Amino acid sequence: MKTILAAYPGVLKGTGSSILSALQDLSVAFWPCRYKMEKHLQVISVLQWVISFLAMGAACTVLLIYMFCTDCWLISAIYTAWLIVDWNTPKRGGRRSSWVRNWTVWTYFRDYFPIRLIKTHNLLPSRNYIFGYHPHGIFCFGAFCNFGTEATGFTKKFPGIKPSLATLAGNFRMPVLRDYLMSGGICPVNKNSIDYLLSCNGTGNAVVIVVGGASESLQCAPGLNTVTLKNRKGFVRLALQRGSDLVPVYSFGENDAYKQVIFEEGTYWRTIQKRLQKIIGFAPCLFHGCGLFFGNSWGIVPYGNPITTLESQSQCQKLRIQLRRWWTCTTQCTSGPCRTFLTGTRPALA
Numbered sequence: 001m002k003t004i005l006a007a008y009p010g011v012l013k014g015t016g017s018s019i020l021s022a023l024q025d026l027s028v029a030f031w032p033c034r035y036k037m038e039k040h041l042q043v044i045s046v047l048q049w050v051i052s053f054l055a056m057g058a059a060c061t062v063l064l065i066y067m068f069c070t071d072c073w074l075i076s077a078i079y080t081a082w083l084i085v086d087w088n089t090p091k092r093g094g095r096r097s098s099w100v101r102n103w104t105v106w107t108y109f110r111d112y113f114p115i116r117l118i119k120t121h122n123l124l125p126s127r128n129y130i131f132g133y134h135p136h137g138i139f140c141f142g143a144f145c146n147f148g149t150e151a152t153g154f155t156k157k158f159p160g161i162k163p164s165l166a167t168l169a170g171n172f173r174m175p176v177l178r179d180y181l182m183s184g185g186i187c188p189v190n191k192n193s194i195d196y197l198l199s200c201n202g203t204g205n206a207v208v209i210v211v212g213g214a215s216e217s218l219q220c221a222p223g224l225n226t227v228t229l230k231n232r233k234g235f236v237r238l239a240l241q242r243g244s245d246l247v248p249v250y251s252f253g254e255n256d257a258y259k260q261v262i263f264e265e266g267t268y269w270r271t272i273q274k275r276l277q278k279i280i281g282f283a284p285c286l287f288h289g290c291g292l293f294f295g296n297s298w299g300i301v302p303y304g305n306p307i308t309t310l311e312s313q314s315q316c317q318k319l320r321i322q323l324r325r326w327w328t329c330t331t332q333c334t335s336g337p338c339r340t341f342l343t344g345t346r347p348a349l350a
């Protein structure tokens with residue numbers, strides 16, 4: 001504000017200088033309050049989301065069951081009936097709400113880090129896409145903000161493309177959370193849900209898969225860019241089977257949101273973490289961010305480090321040519337890794 005006011009001193013010379021100094025005093029008086037208010041709103045926006053991520057599913061489930069034991073049992077009964085009727089909606093394209101995706105709270109969420117989405121190539125609404133997103137980080141802030149909301153302007157940058165961020169199917173068994181997730185266009189990450197979007201939902205679909213998944217979140221720490229990709233071929237197989245294009249997406253800074261105690265492979269705690277992850281689906285990461293009131297204290301508020309998400313060129317054109325050669329060679333060989341590939345249906349290579 002001061003810079004703008006100072007930019008016009010020539011215009012307000014003489015009698016105007018007292019007005020200018022009064023305006024500058026006024027702006028100084030209000031400016032820190034406005035700036036602080038913005039920062040507080042940003043922290044609250046991120047904190048409410050992290051608490052929702054961690055506790056909304058469990059909390060709503062407990063509340064629904066508890067309400068059955070109160071005078072409000074009818075509300076629980078009606079919602080439960082709705083849940084049964086609506087059970088498969090998440091796997092059938094969900095229920096996206098542009099109103100929820102455009103909530104102002106997501107702009108404060110974006111500005112906290114800040115999160116930026118950089119477009120490098122156009123995408124065609126006549127095609128379907130699988131975005132391979134990396135890295136997971138702890139809570140996939142970049143994936144959620146860019147593809148679960150309109151805060152970074154996805155629809156403006158990619159007109160005609162509908163992003164569907166894929167997350168663990170277990171989330172869609174949680175009352176209220178399932179509806180909240182679907183409003184952001186978020187869908188289950190299982191095969192039949194992705195298949196539906198790529199083959200029964202028209203074109204212009206972009207299914208965003210955080211390829212490394214929960215196991216990749218166990219590898220994240222500030223400054224590290226470890227991705228879990230080696231044995232992950234399912235998303236490629238799906239793209240080939242459905243004739244969709246693959247788009248690599250990388251979020252620089254995603255791993256800088258929290259600090260994590262990373263246990264060495266083979267140690268007792270690492271084994272416990274991986275076993276738990278297999279059982280419960282999500283990764284029991286030992287992480288911390290900063291506190292709510294004191295900057296140097298520990299808490300679940302992420303560190304405000306920039307997250308820059310880069311959407312790269314659709315790789316399918318190159319991939320198609322390579323795979324055409326690979327497919328030709330595999331159909332002539334009957335042993336080795338090719339057999340694995342041969343068991344899949346023939347990719348729809350154009």
Ligand SMILES: CCCCCCCC/C=C\CCCCCCCC(=O)SCCNC(=O)CCNC(=O)[C@H](O)C(C)(C)COP(=O)(O)OP(=O)(O)OC[C@H]1O[C@@H](n2cnc3c(N)ncnc32)[C@H](O)[C@@H]1OP(=O)(O)O
Nearest residue numbers: 052053140167168184189190210211213215232233234235
């Ligand atoms: C405006 C709305 C506001 C709402 C706000 C609400 C509050 C916030 C609350 C809530 C969170 C919001 C959401 C944030 C974002 C979260 C992001 C995630 O959830 S990342 C986890 C999902 N990504 C994966 O699991 C990747 C791996 N999965 C896949 O690629 C696909 O599932 C698929 C079908 C392509 C897998 O194909 P294949 O079965 O051939 O598997 P192959 O590519 O060989 O990879 C094997 C790995 O994939 C896992 N996998 C396979 N199917 C899976 C499935 N259905 N679910 C989970 N993992 C699966 C396996 O466990 C294995 O992982 P192993 O190596 O053991 O750690």
Ligand SMILES: CCCCCCCC/C=C\CCCCCCCC(=O)OC[C@@H](CO)OC(=O)CCCCCCC/C=C\CCCCCCCC
Nearest residue numbers: 051053054055138167168171213214217280282283284285
């Ligand atoms: C101020 C209030 C804060 C509320 C804190 C409640 C604590 C709840 C503890 C554990 C529940 C965590 C539920 C996580 C739900 C995950 C939903 C999801 O979709 O995750 C996606 C998944 C794959 O992408 O993401 C991850 O796996 C990344 C890690 C998620 C962070 C989980 C951190 C849990 C930390 C410790 C858990 C301790 C072990 C819990 C055992 C539970 C036994 C049933």
